[in-house]
Amino acid sequence: MRTILFALSMIGFLTVGYSAKAQSTEAYARPDSARAYWKLSADFTDQTPLVQFYNARHQLLYQEQLPQNVRHLNRQTQRALDVLLANLVNNRILATAYLPENQTDLSENSVAYLMPASGKSLKQSFIKGGKAIFFVDPTIDQAGKLTIHCAQSKKRISQITLEDENRKTYYQGAFADLSYKFSLNLQELQSGNYTLKIGHPAHTFTYRLVIDHPVQRFALQMIE
Structure with missing residues (x-):
């Protein structure tokens, strides 16, 4: 890849x-x-x-x-x-090992599920009263390093959590800085589907993370 x-x-x-x-x-x-x-x-x-x-x-x-x-x-x-x-x-x-159970082919929808983040912005902002309250920008580099940049208008306790399909928590941390950067080496995690949540008291952004070590794929996708 x-x-x-x-x-x-x-x-x-x-x-x-x-x-x-x-x-x-x-x-x-x-x-x-x-x-x-x-x-x-x-x-x-x-x-x-x-x-x-x-x-x-x-x-x-x-x-x-x-x-x-x-x-x-x-x-x-x-x-x-x-x-x-x-x-x-x-x-x-493109591996099929981590496609949803009801998808067995490489149709356009299933490929989008595994698509790398390159070319697509994963930045999100929570707007309230015309002002940006919370901003997140997660990225994954080719070495499998996940980096999350966060910014908030006021110092509030916000959280970052990562858990697998069985809701086993692999990371949980909190921060209250106006600007915050967090990194995680995905090479240390097993292949599988994960849920990444970046939460502010006013709103939580959720992403689906797919790790597939046999083909060196690390895919991140917004969950609406």
Whole structure:
């Protein structure tokens, strides 16, 4: 997964400009093809370029937002995407071990459940009376380090807790500072599903954390 994210980050340096789909017949297979394929599209809301990888059953394997300056893919980038597609298909980078019990395939919804946080902001603010009362910004780096930045308008006792599906607590701490930073090494935890709660007296933000050591995946997702 580290290789994939690094390669995708390099696309911004290899591309020169936007196409709704990759224009190379070597790099892009039509959705009616019997082969795995990838395609480049744009987010309908903000036109952010998005590359998506599909298997031969047209199930989404992985997707990643690209830099805004991506407009067209040159041949070097197309070859890089071909390699990433082959790795996804052959190495099964997306694991199904921690999908919800009622989801057994790699459909778009199930992939979103396991999607890395890269490209998606996990920042949240609690607004009251037009003022930001509490702010949180959790991130996970490629080494599996979880870092949480918190800020509050007044000194209140706030809490951070992490527990597994059986509600076993792995971390519980409190702080009252106006600005607070906390880090946790996820490599020390077992593979599985966890719930991260960052609580202020006025509001609690909840996240789902998925740890999958066999494929070195650490995914964080907001819970509405």
